[in-house]
Amino acid sequence: MHPMTAKIRLFVDHPLAQAQSVPLDRDQANYLFAVMRLSVGDQILVINGVDGEWLASVTAGSKRGGELTCLEQTRHLQTPPDLWLIFAPIKKARTDFIVEKATELGAAAIFPVQTDFTNSERIRQDRLQAHAIEATEQCGGTYVPQVHELQSLTKVLDTWPQDRYILFCDETKVGETPTPFDQLPKGKWAILIGPEGGFSDAERARLHAMSHAFPISLGPRILRADTAAVSALSLWQMTLGDWT
Numbered sequence: 001m002h003p004m005t006a007k008i009r010l011f012v013d014h015p016l017a018q019a020q021s022v023p024l025d026r027d028q029a030n031y032l033f034a035v036m037r038l039s040v041g042d043q044i045l046v047i048n049g050v051d052g053e054w055l056a057s058v059t060a061g062s063k064r065g066g067e068l069t070c071l072e073q074t075r076h077l078q079t080p081p082d083l084w085l086i087f088a089p090i091k092k093a094r095t096d097f098i099v100e101k102a103t104e105l106g107a108a109a110i111f112p113v114q115t116d117f118t119n120s121e122r123i124r125q126d127r128l129q130a131h132a133i134e135a136t137e138q139c140g141g142t143y144v145p146q147v148h149e150l151q152s153l154t155k156v157l158d159t160w161p162q163d164r165y166i167l168f169c170d171e172t173k174v175g176e177t178p179t180p181f182d183q184l185p186k187g188k189w190a191i192l193i194g195p196e197g198g199f200s201d202a203e204r205a206r207l208h209a210m211s212h213a214f215p216i217s218l219g220p221r222i223l224r225a226d227t228a229a230v231s232a233l234s235l236w237q238m239t240l241g242d243w244t
Contacts, residue, residue, distance in 0.1 A: 006055060008036060008044040009137045011144065016051040016070055021059070024066040033061045045074060047136065049144035052077045077142050080106035081241045082188045084164075086113055086156065087229055088195035089120040094226045098193075099128045099147060101226075103135040105233040106241060107145050111190075113153040117197030123150050153203060157210070164188040166213040167236065169228050171198050173217035181239035184214060189240065191232045193225055 010032070014022045024032065032038045038058055046056045046068060053075035056068040085107040089095045095112075102110050110132065112123050128147045136144045160166075167189060192207070199207070207213045218231050237243040 006043050006045045008032070008038075009053075009140070010044055010046050011133045011137055012046050012048050012068075014048060016046060016048055016054045016073075018070060018072070020070040022046060022056060022068040022070065024061075024068065026064055029061060029064060029066045032058070033066065034063065043071070044068070046070070047142050047144075049136070049142070050077065053142050075142055079143050080108045080145075081237070082108055083233075083236065083241065084109045084111060084190035085193070085229060085233065086111040086153075086190050087193040087225065088113055088115045088118040088153075089123050089150065090196055090225050091120070094224075095120065095123065095128070096131050097226050098229045099131045100135040101230050102233060103132045103141070103145055104139045105230065106237055107233065108143075110145050110147045111156065112148070112150045113156055114150060115153045115195050116200035116203055118195045119197070125149050157206065160210075161188075162212070164190055164212070166207070166210065167191045167232060168207045168213050168215045169193050169218055169232055170204065170207075170215040171222060172204070173215060174222050175220050176217040178219050179214070179216035181235050184240060186240060189236065191229070191236060193229045193232065196225060 010028065012022050040058050040061060042058045043055055045053055047053050052073050054070045055072050055074050056070050059069045060067040085102045087098055089112050099110055125147060132147055133144055165185065165187060169192060208215060218228055223231060
């Protein structure tokens with residue numbers, strides 16, 4: 001079977017290599033054999049976020065488990081630019097959307113943060129990581145960004161690496177001429193998106209005082225947090241990332 005005819009892509013937490021056997025857990029077996037009705041001899045594409053994409057054949061299958069065997073590598077690992085997305089969680093479905101779109105748009109790591117005005121005080125890190133995996137499976141990617149545990153913005157800034165710039169999406173700059181992204185320095189970056197209530201005065205003052213933080217406008221209209229994340233990621237990728 002040609003790799004392009006394999007319709008199913010599955011993330012596995014297991015090394016991938018030529019002739020490598022890959023065990024399937026109960027949930028994966030249920031999806032492949034009960035939902036998708038695969039059987040021994042059928043082929044799928046598998047990824048693990050490290051070893052690229054592989055064409056694999058089903059060599060054993062039951063309701064409780066199964067096994068795949070790697071046949072050939074179909075794509076090498078494609079790593080994104082060194083770009084972090086840092087955002088304040090919002091309503092559940094919209095937080096899910098941010099993680100999914102950040103994965104598709106090429107964020108290397110995703111950091112939910114608690115700000116002074118964050119409405120959502122808790123997240124399920126494992127569930128958000130699963131959304132990142134699903135987005136990678138569905139969009140043809142080979143790299144899965146790590147979704148970190150929720151931590152305070154203050155803690156993140158206290159330990160901020162001095163070799164990474166911050167693209168600080170400041171809602172108070174709405175209506176100003178948008179920052180020309182192609183005039184920003186190249187290097188390691190993080191995009192910071194605030195909560196629905198915006199950044200507090202103290203947070204904004206601290207960010208403005210950081211020499212490697214760049215406050216920007218995203219245009220003449222106030223954007224919701226999920227729209228702002230997609231817009232900022234797209235603009236950065238078009239000018240400083242791997243879309244250039």
